[in-house]
């Protein structure tokens with residue numbers, strides 16, 4: 331079984347990989363992961379960019395959203411994480427970021443059509459949370475968001491950002507990266523008056539499994555490990 335130290339390292343790299351892919355929004359955006367077999371989770375701390383995450387500024391939090399260990403400050407949107415873990419035992423990692431293409435796409439009120447492979451990952455459904463565009467600081471809002479997620483792997487938060495989830499850090503982080511890419515691709519096609527063609531829904535479901543695998547299959551973790559290698563390379567060159 332994975333140790334706390336190993337999980338902390340995964341979480342730190344999860345944050346750095348998202349930053350590497352342009353998903354950092356100054357000091358906003360956060361990632362957490364559930365401690366196996368415990369009613370607690372680890373979370374990136376506030377006042378730091380995603381790329382600044384390190385093992386010594388990771389916080390432990392309980393399922394009521396209270397900090398139980400760590401010196402650093404807790405993000406005020408902790409109910410996004412605590413309420414999702416409480417409602418969905420299948421989920422072990424939650425990502426919340428404000429990536430430009432996904433936020434712009436969320437303002438259009440359109441369905442995400444699979445222009446390329448990436449949107450196929452969301453072929454079973456991409457719920458839109460539109461109760462508010464405000465921060466999710468209250469448990470009631472976190473609960474509504476967790477309910478809106480249902481069995482899906484992501485939510486578009488209209489005029490705010492995205493939440494993606496996974497059975498592992500790799501899955502949730504890769505889902506965030508692929509959602510942002512899918513939105514970018516769709517917005518790009520829109521700029522040229524399209525899309526005129528896209529993958530049909532049945533084929534999209536087949537591609538989803540073939541390319542990205544079922545939750546827990548490890549396929550997205552392989553792609554995540556690729557990103558971790560890139561981030562480590564950058565570090566070695568600096």
Ligand SMILES: [Zn+2]
Nearest residue numbers: 407426490491
């Ligand atoms: Zn936010």
